Amino acid sequence: MSYIRSVRLEKLTEELGYTAELPAVRSLSAMEELELSASVTYLVGENGTGKSTLLEAIAVKYGFNAEGGSLNFSFSTKETHSPLHNAIKLTRGIERPKTGFFLRAESFYNAASYVDTLGYEILQAYGGKSLHEQSHGESFFSLVMNRFTAHGLYILDEPEAALSPSRQMSLLIRINELVKQGSQFIIATHSPVILAYPDAVIYELTQKGIAESSYEDTETYSVMKAFMDSPRRMLDRLFDETEKE
Structure with a gap:
């Protein structure tokens, strides 16, 4: 199911400020x-390439x-998001x-606090227990298992921040269940585990820009594989290089 089919940049203006210099933009x-029409689309890449900024713009635009x-x-605690959403256009699906839910690891605390203000009935949709009365990982997983339901659009920014391997x-497993129930996911991640969903589309962001990649060809996979092998x-090589500097 494709609720968002694609995104394009309509204009590159001075209003975008530093955002215009990001490789992704x-x-x-x-x-x-x-193209974003796959059931699961990933954005991967080094810090600073703009994957979270692009993901945020897509979410806000929607x-x-x-x-x-x-x-x-x-709710709003502080206006810190970029103006990129004003410069993009989404092609939406027919349905x-x-x-839906936009998960940001860095501001999950703020979202959890807002849930607490919504009352008893709304809290049941999140598992019936305040997200603040659980560990970070437990609260996030409670959100996924209870609030994420069929025919949803889920935009996740670095969900691994809260989760053990x-x-x-x-x-x-939950993503697969929801995909089979007509849901769509767009995910920015550094995790080779989360990135492993079969038949997903992976876009790798580098200083050269955005390019589609296979799982095994991503830096996320190759660096972790080299380390685990x-x-x-x-570690000896890393420490040796550090001592030489």
């Missing part, structure tokens, strides 16, 4: 559109609160999602 300006939450969340595998050798 420069690359987007050079292409006709970025109507989600900039700090995260559902389409009905209207509209029945539900085994919980990341459980997240993949021989952690001692990798």
Whole structure:
């Protein structure tokens, strides 16, 4: 199911400020559109390439609160999101999602606080227990298992920040269940576990721009594989290079 089919940059103006210099934005300006119609699409890449900024712009343009939450969340603690959403256009699917959620690891605390203000009935949709009365990982997983339901649009920014490796595998199971129930996911991640969902479209963001990649060809996978294959050798090399500097 495709609730968002593609995104394109309509204009590159001075109003975008530093955002215009991000590799993701420069690359987007050079292409006709970025296809997002897969059930699961990933944005991966080094810090500073603009994947979270692009993800945020897509979410805000669709109507989600900039700090995260559902389409009905209207709180704001601080205006820190970029103006990129004003410069992009989304091509939407024919059908509209029945539900949705924008998860930002960095502002999940704010979203959880807002949930506490919504009353007992709304809290039941999040598992019936305040998200603040659980660990970070437990509260996030409670959100995924209770609030994420069929025919939804879910935009996730670095969900691994709250999850152990085994919980990341459980997240993949939940993603698969929801995809089979007509949901769509767009995810920015550094986790090779979360990135492993089969048949997903992966866009790798580098200083050169945006390019589609296979799982095994991403830096996320290759760096982690090299480390896990021989952690001692990798550490010796890293420490040796540091001492030479």
